[in-house]
Amino acid sequence: MRDTLAVSAIALVCAAALVSPLFEKAHGLSIDILTLSRWEMFGPRHDPATSPVAVVALDEETYLTAPFEGSPTSTWTGEIARVLSAVLEGGASVVGFDIVFERSIEQSEIPFGDGTFGEHIRGFDRDFLRALAEAASAGKVVLGEELRGNQPILPAPGQRIAVHHQQNIRPLNVYTDSDEIIRRLPLSFVVGGNKTPGMALELASRSIGKQPDTHEDGQITLDGYPIPGALPNTMTLNFDGGSDDIPTYSFADLRQCASNGEKDYFRREFEGKVVLIGAVQDQEDRRLTSKRFATRTEAARRPRCALPERSIGGRFEHGSIAGVYIHATAIGNLIRKDAAREFPRPQVFVIAALFALLSAALARTLKPSGAAAAFVGGAGAYLGAATFAFGHALVLPLIEPIGAGLAALIATTGYRFAITDKERRLLQRSFAYYLAPHVIDKMLASNKPPQLGGETREVTVLFSDIAGFSEIAEQLAPDALMRLTNTYLSAMTDIIESFGGYVDKYIGDSVVAIFGAPVDDVQHAASAARAALGCNARLAELNREANAFAGHTISQRIGINSGPALVGNFGSQRRFNYSVMSDAVNLASRLEGANRFYGTTIIASETTVALAGAEFAWRELDTVRVKGRTQALKIHELVAFASELAPAQRTAMADYAAGLAHWRAQQFERAASRFERAAAHDEPSALFCDRARAAAKDAPMAGWEPVRSLLEK
Structure with missing residues (x-):
């Protein structure tokens, strides 16, 4: 419970931190990454030819083409009027100026002759002003302005008059996030005390013939579409990647096209579209937007009309885009009704908290490497899901949940190392010298670690010994004897530990092993039986x-018994050992010794046989009474795995079982007959054959019972 509460608190704190203003600058990065990811995975969302908005670019090519080369833009008004008229005649729904011509050449006060330069060229802007006035009367032109407190940047006075002042002038201002990136666009402004739509909203509404509505809660709708925005009075821009999403035309080419009277071209390219006239240059009016990772080299990419395409040297890919594309994107979003939809801050916190909780849970339950791999995989899957959602204009937060998840992963790993795993490390140090590493891992992974001290558990004890070890010891030098003993004990230990057993102690050549402690094992009897057969095979x-x-043939005897035992750390305060104390250990030792009387290798108690199950082939050997116990018990030989039992063994076991039944019924002649069938190659059968014949010859005394007393080991 303590760890659960601590890990939950870590996750919530990490989520709250990532959603707080402290990481405000990283908030918009989610949109930037999703814009790139969607572009790389799915490419353009729309065919550029279907775009509802087009850009007429005052580009590098225009500045290098006659008659514009070397001329200031204030002298271009007549040619702009020509293109404006041609575009509107071609069927454009509305034209907006994303560039402000705040000075007219007619206003020049530079001395020239007997007056000023402006006086000598009065009427120079006449064609431009006439074109503006005609378009304004039809509601098909909007000039731009930039609001700057008390000193806005406005079109030249003549232009303002031509378009009826604020009736056809709209702000071009954009919204810049705290990291200086443009991801949103204001929808409206207060100009002269009146609420006025921004350029993008104005052009979109004129194009579809619907006025925007502002509701009491501040929500702005256009043609029934609630314009989404994470901040009041803004819309979140949904940029495509690349540079072909907004159809772009070089002003120089359109000017020549208009001069040539190519009306069909204008009708084919601009009918029904919103047209923006603005600067598209490599240096001027460049803006960093949420498209900054998914930009491409800009150029006039639509089919040419009059001039051959001109190669402009020095073009390169920018992280920024021309400002005109910000409004062009916003207009397209409004008409298509696919502006980006962000989650409000409380929902972002919930998503971040869930991600952090999951990461903390991974760090709590897995190894650091596994938790890190799972986190990377989860983050990748989430990025894929978020990219798919962004394909439908839904912005799932990335930085907050992934950042919170990473912080929670690191913090929980640190907490686990400093606090949670402190106890685990103590256990590892305590057991390192007398438990196999994989057994320690299994013990620590279990929900019931051993208690330091003692506890009662159901266990199975395996006791093994080398037959005739004293005779072998007499024949070998001490170092040779040590090598033999170490070779034997190492091999047997490896087998025992591979089946989950714990080697309690070595007593000379004897091995005492426990199954079911310190690691819980509900199949401890079966595990001990498997280990016994494995030791025999090895x-x-x-x-x-x-x-x-060293040329000696070794044989062993194994006794197995199951029962309750006290297991734990026993010894003094300065030195202790994890061990087992129980009568079950003594009985296992007696059963190991019983092999000597029956000529067998593995003997188990009836308790172990009942627990081990049908996986093994057991032969009931006898009923015995061992030293120190008054109660008789049945003992069984472990012959083999049931699936590996040979036909000859199966026949011998059947004859032995029949003979044992006759023996217990005091039918000694019949018992001897059945035992004799396998006596030539089976020592227990030969033993009982002799016992049965002796009993048939000398009838047992009154009160005889079929129990053998084993008074010595």
Whole structure:
């Protein structure tokens, strides 16, 4: 519970921090990344030919083409009038100026002759002003202005008069985030005390013939479309990637096209579209937007009308875009009704908190490398889902949840190392010298780690010993004996630990192993039986290896017993050992010794047999009473895995079972007959055959019971 609360608190704090104003500058980065990701994964969303907006670019080519080359833009008004008229005659729904011509050459006060230069060229702007007036009367032209407190940048006075002042002039101002990136556009402004739509909203509404509506809650709708925006009175721009999304025409080419009277071209390219006239140059009016990672080299890319395409040297890809494309994008979003929809801050916090909680849970349950890999995979999957959602104009936050998740992952890993795993490290140090590493890992992964001290558990004890070890010891030098013993004990230990057993102690050549502690194992009896068969098989391999036992053939005896036992750390305060204390250990030792009387290798108690199950082939050997116990118990030989039992073994076991039944019924002659069938190759059968014949010859005394007392090991 403590760790759960701590990890939850870490996740919530990380989420709150990432959503707080402290990381405000990183908030908009989500839109930037999604714009790039969507462009790279899906390409353009729309065919440029279907765009509802087009740009007439005062571009580098125009500045290098006659008659504009070397001429200031204030002298271009007549040619602008020619193109404006041609575009409107071609069927454009409305034309907006994304460039402000705040000075007229007619206003020049430079001395010239006996007057000023402006006086000598009165009427120079007549064609331009006439074109503006005609378009303004039809509601098909909007001039731009830039609001700057008490000193706005306005069109020249003659232009303002021509378009009926504020009736056809709209602000071009944009909204810049705290990181100096443009991701949003204001929808309206207060000009002269009156609320006025921005350029993009004005042009879009004129194009579709619908006026925007402002509701009591401040929500602005256009033709029934609630314009989304994370900030009041703004819309979030939904940029496409690349440079072909907004059809762009070089002003120089259109001017020549208009001079040639190519009306069909204008009708084909501009009918029904909103047209923006603005600067598209490599240096001037460049803006960083949420498209900054997905830009491409800009150029006039629509089919030419009159002039051949001109190669402009020095073009390169910018991170910024020309300012005219900001309003062009906004107009397209409004007409198509696909402006980007951001989540409000409370919902961003919820998403970030969920991501952080998941990351913290990974760090809490997995190893650091596994948690990191899972986090990277989850972040990648989330980015894919967010990119797909952005394809439908929905902005899922990226930086907040992924940042919160990463912070929670690191913080939880630190918490786990400093606090949670402190106890685990203590256990690892405590068990490192007497538990196999994989057993330690399994113990620590379990929900019930061993108690330091003692606890009662159901366990199975395996006791093994080398047969005739004393005789072997007499024949070997001490160092050779040590090598033999270490080889044997190492091999048997590896087998025992591979089946989840814990080697409690070595007593000379004997091994005492526990199954079911310190690691819980509900199949502890079966695990011990598997280990016993594995030890037998491994010993046979070692006996076949010429140098394993210095030419000696080793055999072993194994006793297995199951029952309750006290397990834990026993010893003094300065030195202790994890061990087991129980009568089950003593009985396992007695059963190991019983193998000597029956000529067997593995004997188990009836308790172990009942717990181990049908996976093994067991032969009931006898009923015995061991030293120190008054109660008789049935003992069984572990012959093999049931699936590996040979036909001859199966026949011998059947004859033995029948003989044992006759023995217990005091039918000694019949018992001897059945035991005799396998006596030539089976020591337990030979033993009972002799016992049955002896009993048939000398009838047992009154009160005889079929129980053998094993008074010594």
